[in-house]
Amino acid sequence: MAIEIEKPSSVRLSKVAISKTHGEDSPYFAGWKAYDENPYDEIHNQSGVIQMGLAENQVSFDLLEKYLEEHHEVSSWGKGAPGFRENALFQDYHGLKSFRQAMANFMEQIRGGKAKFDPDRIVLTAGATAANELLTFILADPGDALLVPTPYYPGFDRDLRWRTGVKIVPIHCNSSNNFQITPEALEAAYQSAESMDLKVRGILITNPSNPLGSTIQSSVLNDILDFAVHKNIHLVSDEIYSGSTFSPSEFVSIAEILRNRNYKDAERVHIVYSLSKDLGLPGFRVGTIYSYNDDVVTTARRMSSFTLISSQTQHLLACMLSNHEFTQNYIKTNRERLNKRYDMIIQGLKKAGIECLKGNAGLFCWMNLSPLLNEPTRQGELELWNIILNQVKLNISPGSSCHCSEPGWFRVCFANMSEQTLRVALQRIHKFMEQRKVCSVNQ
Amino acid sequence: MGLLSRRATCNTHGQDSSYFLGWQEYKKNPYNEVNNPNGIIQMGLAENQLCLDLLEPWLMKNPDALGLKRDGIFIFKELALFQDYNGFPAFKRALVDFMGEIRGNKVSFDPNHVVLTAGATSANETLMFCLADQGDAFLLPTPYYPGFDRDLRWRTGVEIVPIHCTSSNGFKVTLPAIEQAYRQAQKRKLRVKGVLITNPSNPLGTTMARDELYLLINFIEDKQIHLISDEIYAGTVFTSPSFVSVMEVLKDRNLDQTQVWERVHIVYSLSKDLGLPGFRVGAIYSNDPVVVSAAIKMSSFGLVSSQTQYLLSAMLFDKKFTKEYMSENHKRLQKQQKDLVSGLEKAGIRCLDSNAGLFCWVDMRHLLKSNTFEAEMELWQKIVYHVKINISPGSSCHCIEPGWFRVCFANMLESTLKLAIQRLKSFVSSIAMKSQSHQELKSLRRKARNNWVSRLSLQSFYDREQDTTTEPH
Numbered sequence: 001m002a003i004e005i006e007k008p009s010s011v012r013l014s015k016v017a018i019s020k021t022h023g024e025d026s027p028y029f030a031g032w033k034a035y036d037e038n039p040y041d042e043i044h045n046q047s048g049v050i051q052m053g054l055a056e057n058q059v060s061f062d063l064l065e066k067y068l069e070e071h072h073e074v075s076s077w078g079k080g081a082p083g084f085r086e087n088a089l090f091q092d093y094h095g096l097k098s099f100r101q102a103m104a105n106f107m108e109q110i111r112g113g114k115a116k117f118d119p120d121r122i123v124l125t126a127g128a129t130a131a132n133e134l135l136t137f138i139l140a141d142p143g144d145a146l147l148v149p150t151p152y153y154p155g156f157d158r159d160l161r162w163r164t165g166v167k168i169v170p171i172h173c174n175s176s177n178n179f180q181i182t183p184e185a186l187e188a189a190y191q192s193a194e195s196m197d198l199k200v201r202g203i204l205i206t207n208p209s210n211p212l213g214s215t216i217q218s219s220v221l222n223d224i225l226d227f228a229v230h231k232n233i234h235l236v237s238d239e240i241y242s243g244s245t246f247s248p249s250e251f252v253s254i255a256e257i258l259r260n261r262n263y264k265d266a267e268r269v270h271i272v273y274s275l276s277k278d279l280g281l282p283g284f285r286v287g288t289i290y291s292y293n294d295d296v297v298t299t300a301r302r303m304s305s306f307t308l309i310s311s312q313t314q315h316l317l318a319c320m321l322s323n324h325e326f327t328q329n330y331i332k333t334n335r336e337r338l339n340k341r342y343d344m345i346i347q348g349l350k351k352a353g354i355e356c357l358k359g360n361a362g363l364f365c366w367m368n369l370s371p372l373l374n375e376p377t378r379q380g381e382l383e384l385w386n387i388i389l390n391q392v393k394l395n396i397s398p399g400s401s402c403h404c405s406e407p408g409w410f411r412v413c414f415a416n417m418s419e420q421t422l423r424v425a426l427q428r429i430h431k432f433m434e435q436r437k438v439c440s441v442n443q
Numbered sequence: 444m445g446l447l448s449r450r451a452t453c454n455t456h457g458q459d460s461s462y463f464l465g466w467q468e469y470k471k472n473p474y475n476e477v478n479n480p481n482g483i484i485q486m487g488l489a490e491n492q493l494c495l496d497l498l499e500p501w502l503m504k505n506p507d508a509l510g511l512k513r514d515g516i517f518i519f520k521e522l523a524l525f526q527d528y529n530g531f532p533a534f535k536r537a538l539v540d541f542m543g544e545i546r547g548n549k550v551s552f553d554p555n556h557v558v559l560t561a562g563a564t565s566a567n568e569t570l571m572f573c574l575a576d577q578g579d580a581f582l583l584p585t586p587y588y589p590g591f592d593r594d595l596r597w598r599t600g601v602e603i604v605p606i607h608c609t610s611s612n613g614f615k616v617t618l619p620a621i622e623q624a625y626r627q628a629q630k631r632k633l634r635v636k637g638v639l640i641t642n643p644s645n646p647l648g649t650t651m652a653r654d655e656l657y658l659l660i661n662f663i664e665d666k667q668i669h670l671i672s673d674e675i676y677a678g679t680v681f682t683s684p685s686f687v688s689v690m691e692v693l694k695d696r697n698l699d700q701t702q703v704w705e706r707v708h709i710v711y712s713l714s715k716d717l718g719l720p721g722f723r724v725g726a727i728y729s730n731d732p733v734v735v736s737a738a739i740k741m742s743s744f745g746l747v748s749s750q751t752q753y754l755l756s757a758m759l760f761d762k763k764f765t766k767e768y769m770s771e772n773h774k775r776l777q778k779q780q781k782d783l784v785s786g787l788e789k790a791g792i793r794c795l796d797s798n799a800g801l802f803c804w805v806d807m808r809h810l811l812k813s814n815t816f817e818a819e820m821e822l823w824q825k826i827v828y829h830v831k832i833n834i835s836p837g838s839s840c841h842c843i844e845p846g847w848f849r850v851c852f853a854n855m856l857e858s859t860l861k862l863a864i865q866r867l868k869s870f871v872s873s874i875a876m877k878s879q880s881h882q883e884l885k886s887l888r889r890k891a892r893n894n895w896v897s898r899l900s901l902q903s904f905y906d907r908e909q910d911t912t913t914e915p916h
Contacts, residue, residue, distance in 0.1 A: 012669070012706065014636075017573040017737035024740065061520050068511070068519060076502070076509040084502060085495045091562075091720040126561050126723070127526075130744045137598055138451040142577070163572055163598070163741065201446070232446070276526075283525040283749030285561075299451045302458060303598070306565045310748035311721030 021162040028053075028154060028401035031385075035395045042420060050425045053395040055210065055363045056416035057244065057280040059337040063330050064279065067320060074319035083315070090311040093304050095124040099314040102321035103288055107273060109327055110243045115255035117290060123300040124314070126285040128240050128274035130307040132159045132204070135270055135289060138299050139234045140166045140201035146236075147171050147189045147203045149181045151366075151402035151409070153210045160204065169193040169200070172405045175368070178357060179212055181205070181220055186227045202234030202268075203227070208241040208251065211402050211411035212366045213342075213359030215245060218252045225257060225265065234268045243278030243331055245361040246339035258292070266292035275317065277363060278334065284313045338363070338415060341422065345414045348426035352433040363415035367396075370408025372436065381407040392432045394425055455597040460589060461823065465833040474831070476859065484863045487833040489645060489801045490854040491679065491718040493775040497768050498717070501758065508757035511750065522749045528742050530559040531752040537759035538726060542711060544765065545678045550690040552728060558738040559752070561723040561745035563675050563712035564594050567639075569745070570708060570727055571599040573737045574669050580604045580633035581671075582624045584616050586804075586840035586847070588645045595639070604628040604635070607843045610806070613795060614647055616640075616655050621662055637669030637706070638662070643676040643686065646840050646849035647804045648780075648797030650680055656692045660703065669706045678716030678769060679853075680799040681777035705731035713755065715801060716772070722751045776801070776853060779860065783852045786864030790871045794850075801853035805834075808846030810874060819845040830870045832863055 031053050040048035068075065077083040090096065097119065104117040125131040140146060142165030148156060149171040160168055171189040173179040186203070193200045203224060207216040216224075228235040237254040245251035258266045271290040276282035286309055291297045321327055345365055346356055357366040373380040378400045385398040388410075399409035414422055457463065465487045474482035502509055511519045525531065532554070539552035560566040575581065577600030583591065584606040595601055606624040608614040621638070628635045638659060642651045663670045672689040680686040689707055698704055709728040714720035724747055729735050759765060783803055784794050795804040811818040816838050823836040826848075837847035852860060 012574070012667075013733060013737065014572060014574055014576045014579075016576070017734070022737075022740045056524060058520075058524070061523070064523070065517060065519055069517070072510060075511060076506065084499055085492075088495060088498070088719045088721050089490060089492065091714075091723070126745050126748075127743075133744050138448055141448045141450070144448075158740075158743075163744075165577075201448075281523045283523050285526070285746050285748050295447060295451070299447065299456075302456045302593075305593070306568055306598075307561050307745040308723050310561075310723050310751040312751050312754065313748040316750065 016163055019162070021158060023154065023158045026154070026401060028397065031389055031395040031397070034389055038393075040393070040421065040424075042418070046424075047393065049389070049393045049395055050421060050428075051395050051416065052413045052425060053397045053411075054416050055277065055413050056282065057277055057334075057338070057363050058416050059280075059341060060330065060334040061280060063326075063333060064281075064320075067323070067326050071319065071323075074316050077315070087311050087315050091308065093301050093308060095122070095309065096311065096314040096318055098322065099318035100124070102318045103273075105324075106321045106327055107242075107290070109331060110248075110278070111251070111253050111256065112248050115253050115259055117255070121290055121292065121297055123289040123291070123297060123304055124309050125287040125289060125304050126307040126309055127276060127282070128238065128272050128287040129155065129159050131272045131274070131287040131289045132156070132236070132238065133162075133164065134300055134303050134307065135236055135272065135296075136160045136164045136166050137303065138296055139236070139270075140164065141199075142166065143198070144201045145169045145193045145196075145198040147186070147193065147200060149173050149185075149205060149209075151179070151211055151399055151404035151411075153206060154397070154401045156204070166201075167198055169196075169198065170403055170405075171203070174406055175357070175409075178214070179209075179366075180217070181224060183223050183227060186224065190231060200231065200233055202236060204236040204238065206238040206240070207254070208239075208245055208361035210241060210362060211364060211397065211399075212357055213362035213364050213411075214357065214366075215251050215361050218257070221252060221254055221257045225254070225261075225269070228268055229265045232268075234270065236270045236272060238272040240272065240274045240277050241362045242273070243334065244338055244363060246335055246342060247360065248335065250360050255290075263292065268293065270296060279330075284317070285309060286313065286317060341414045341419075344419070344422060345412070345426065348423075349429065352426070352430040353437075354429070354433065357409075364411050364413040367410045367412050368408060369410055370406070373408050376407055378407055384408075385410070388432070392428050394428060450598055453597075455593060457589065457593045457597075460592075461820070461836055461839045465823075465827055465835065468827055469833045472831075474859065476856075481831065483827065483831045483833050484859060484866070485833050485854065486851045486863060487835045487849075488854050489715065489849075489851050490720060491715055491772070491776075491801050492854045493718075493779065494768060494772045495718055497771060498758075501761070501764055505757060505761075508754045511753065518753075522753055525749040525752075526746065528739050528746060530557065530747070531749060531756060533760070534752040534756035535559070537756045540762070541759045541765060542677075542728075544762075545716070545769070546686065546688045546691060550688055550694060552690075556728055556730060556732075556735055558727040558729070558735060558742050559747045560725040560727060560742050561747060562714060562720070563673065563710050563725040564590065565723075565742075565745040566710045566712070566725040566727045567591070567594045567671075567673065568599065569738050569741045570671055570710065570734075571595050571601045572741060573734055574671075574708075575599065575601045575636040577601070578633065579636045580628045580631075581636060582606050582621065582628065582638045584608050584614075584620075584640060584644075586614070586646050586837055586842035586849075588641060589835070589839045591639075601636075602628075602631075602633050604631070604633065605841055605843075606638070609844055610795075610847075613649070614644075614804075615652070616658065618658055618662070621658070625666070635666065635668055637671060639671040639673065640689075641673040641675070642689070643674075643680060643799035645676060645800060646802060646835065646837075647795055648800035648802055649795065649804075650684060650686050650799050652684070653687055653692060656687065656689055657696075660689070660692060660696070660698070660707075663706060664703045667706075669708065671708050671710060673710040675710065675712045675715050676800050677711070678772065679776055679801060681773040681780065682798045684798060686799070699730075705729075705734075708734065716769075719755075722755070723747060724751065724755060779852045779857070782857065782860055783850065783864065786861070787850075787867065790864070790868040791875075792867070792871065802849050802851040805848045805850045806846065807848055808844070810871065811846045814845055816845045822846075823848070826867075826870070830866050832866060
């Protein structure tokens with residue numbers, strides 16, 4: 001008889017604590033480990049791993065630094081710290097009114113004024129990670145399901161499912177139509193959920209999409225909203241990359257769709273936003289939920305007690321985002337720089353013989369390496385990924401980690417490094433592709 | 444439409460409780476020395492506002508900490524990008540040193556066992572998610588902080604089973620009370636995963652004695668369950684007996700490195716000791732690396748702003764400053780508490796003997812019309828709406844004896860405290876006068892009925908006693 005090894009710790013903890021739904025054991029994380037152990041540095045470690053798996057925006061920091069240097073008082077509550085006391089004590093889950101106002105204005109500016117936001121419908125959370133989880137707690141019960149188009153941000157597996165007990169049922173999208181969401185795919189996902197006896201409570205889309213790096217078209221948004229109305233379910237639109245659209249006219253927010261419909265059916269729509277991508281401030285933990293449903297706003301506000309934003313940070317950002325001149329210039333310049341980076345990487349990859357999905361937003365591109373696979377399977381994709389990680393020394397994200405139904409696609413980030421580092425990365429890819437050509441010629 | 448989850452539509456957020464209703468009334472009509480001297484004085488909010496004037500000059504003298512500079516160099520980018528859930532290393536180091544200082548350095552903490560969270564609210568909820576499944580239970584001594592009903596239960600689905608404590612022994616935890624709670628949980632078919640204590644206690648304002656802590660450790664050892672010690676008020680102990688953390692007791696009994704050591708977890712925060720609730724700085728400290736690992740991942744849902752971590756790492760590293768701050772903090776808390784206690788005494792109201800916290804546990808049983816919670820609510824409403832003071836009724840803290848109230852003293856100026864005491868004095872006098880004139884009227888009526896004056900007044904005295912204590916509710 002086998003002797004059972006007792007693991008007292010695991011018996012003592014909750015099912016949630018010992019589950020793997022946090023997702024940190026996925027092969028995806030091996031890439032991070034390889035980077036941590038051997039990080040590229042322009043001067044000190046030129047042969048290190050270049051991190052292209054991190055969707056961070058580092059292209060516009062100088063604009064923020066300049067603003068802060070010219071406006072010391074926003075970091076310090078002014079001479080003698082007159083506002084410090086009130087700020088230090090402020091833990092009201094409504095959030096600083098001035099900050100909510102500034103966020104509403106900023107979100108309107110990003111959408112070119114094509115949508116209006118009421119500051120009293122803004123609920124503040126410590127990051128979009130918290131916002132998405134919180135909405136899931138509110139909109140679904142344990143065992144229920146949310147429909148999410150693939151490929152999707154790997155973090156959703158944890159954020160939407162881990163502590164909530166809610167399931168994700170994928171809406172499969174593929175390259176035949178540039179991974180757009182179709183009514184057929186929506187219906188198929190819904191049926192799939194029903195066949196598993198899961199109650200569907202809503203759809204969660206990311207627009208602009210992570211990892212695709214493209215915006216969802218107006219007609220598709222209308223289809224999705226119609227579907228939600230027809231099935232009487234919720235629609236969550238994660239618009240965290242809305243300010244990272246290269247051209248302002250190309251992003252259509254669900255808020256705009258609702259406005260065009262005179263806000264009919266709005267009570268089922270909720271928007272998630274954050275300053276982590278557009279402003280490059282993930283460390284400050286600033287997320288928001290914007291809901292057109294009063295009950296959701298009230299409940300979300302109460303729940304936000306578990307994830308409030310530091311009042312010190314609210315104060316700084318309220319000042320910064322209320323400066324219209326600053327925000328206008330920032331939004332415009334940030335877009336231009338991201339566009340420039342995008343063009344750079346696309347050209348570089350093209351020269352190396354690699355095609356990408358046509359993108360117009362975000363901090364990454366969706367690269368097609370399917371011609372390079374040994375076999376058109378997840379295994380084949382992981383093998384290729386390992387080679388790119390260990391030989392080419394680039395950490396990129398395999399499509400399987402994003403639940404893509406087609407093997408061979410990879411998300412490659414370009415905004416978290418200097419132009420010089422990007423050039424080095426492109427050179428390595430070029431060299432790699434050249435070597436493969438030689439190899440295949442010789443075979 | 445309108446289809447939200449069960450969690451969204453239930454009442455476990457607790458916002459319909461009297462604790463929150465009192466807040467709402469205060470917000471509608473808040474006292475202000477200049478603009479609204481007849482408004483409601485907020486004594487239901489456990490905030491420490493007594494030493495913020497000490498923090499302000501420190502901020503002025505340390506512009507780098509605020510200005511996101513290190514040695515004069517702007518490190519904004521580094522901080523803006525820092526979202527590592529392991530926390531800012533310098534901040535964790537400074538925090539554990541601070542925690543050690545508060546405990547007289549009788550225990551030391553390892554920064555690798557700290558998990559940072561957006562406030563103790565988040566820390567307590569996260570620990571529940573880590574240690575208990577939906578439908579499991581934690582035992583809590585009553586009276587307890589009303590927020591626990593939401594923090595421990597709402598999204599987790601965990602139940603709270605009370606360990607009832609009474610005034611017969613100063614509300615101390617006893618073995619029979621713990622065992623009774625455990626049996627109660629079993630009757631309700633709930634699996635008990637642990638005990639959660641708040642030490643120093645909210646709302647009692649007292650620190651736990653060593654023997655209480657021994658009792659609890661023995662109990663969790665025996666039942667193989669967890670012990671969470673919320674030590675959020677550890678830095679507010681202003682007089683003896685000094686604070687004894689559960690970690691100290693474990694060390695004293697050579698229980699470190701044993702299994703029970705790994706089942707004891709501490710919650711801490713800077714909201715009470717430093718008076719910074721707005722900055723959302725909480726922490727879980729656990730000796731179990733598996734708990735630390737799970738909690739750290741969960742902290743993604745409530746990380747502390749890197750801007751704030753940086754500021755506070757600088758502040759807590761200034762050991763000279765923190766020492767002076769804590770010493771002055773204790774002095775001011777002690778004075779304010781003394782003022783409240785003596786002021787209430789003059790009004791004929793006694794408080795539980797306390798040595799910590801930002802509040803007193805006040806005995807108003809003698810002011811109740813009857814020994815019931817309805818009478819307590821009636822009294823509370825009078826105090827909020829007529830006396831215009833918001834205090835927290837014991838029932839909102841799940842106290843098993845009606846008539847106790849938590850009254851906060853650290854969130855106001857001395858002058859406001861004096862005014863509040865004055866209002867209470869007048870209120871108590873008016874009750875006394877009312878019952879006295881009620882008594883006099885009755886006495887006159889009886890005298891008129893009978894010409895045997897002495898026998899009648901004696902008789903009617905007993906009659907009056909009965910009348911005042913058995914009025915129907």
